[in-house]
Amino acid sequence: MSLEERINQDIKAAMMAKDKVRLEALRAIKSAIQLAKTEGEHKDTLTPEMEMKILQKQYKQRKDSAEQYSQAGRQELADKELAEAAVIEEYLPKMLTEDELKEELKKIIEEVGAKSPSDMGKVMGVATKKLAGKAEGKAMAEMVKKLLANGD
Known part of the structure; x- marks a missing residue:
């Protein structure tokens, strides 16, 4: 249907x-x-x-x-x-939790070889395609910024 x-x-x-x-x-x-x-x-x-x-x-x-x-x-x-x-x-796919989002973004960061905050564009390009509908763009951007800054 x-x-x-x-x-x-x-x-x-x-x-x-x-x-x-x-x-x-x-x-x-x-x-x-x-x-x-x-x-x-x-x-x-x-x-x-x-x-x-x-x-x-x-x-x-x-x-x-x-x-x-x-x-x-x-x-x-x-x-x-x-x-x-x-x-x-109710009609949208289930959103990722903060921890799930963090894990997915860590994989993407590793995949694209991002090392510093200047690589944020590369990461966001891949992340927005892979995680479309599963996470809000604003939440993704904030998490990517934290991960690239801290190197978590």
Whole structure:
């Protein structure tokens, strides 16, 4: 079953359950998928990787919005965004824990032969491809910076 089919089924279930937050999040995903299918050279077909990128973008948007709402003192809007992010997260692959991320990054650092913080670009290039969907870019960058600085 494709992601789009799964989303459509879950939209129906959310409608029946009258789950407003879940329904809004799922409709946003569906809308993003439809938009992606109508633009670019890959019309009407999306690879699983493209679908994951769409989900990650939707998830990141919700997290960023929630953070901005919190800073502005609008907790009710931040909570809504976080609830939608939780729904989207259900469709993403399991994220790596901090320890798992550290181990993966150590392997990549060894693989590319990085020795100093100036090699961060090499490491991040490989890491973002290998760990796509399993770790946030910001967390990867911070961990790579620490590992290259300390030589852990």
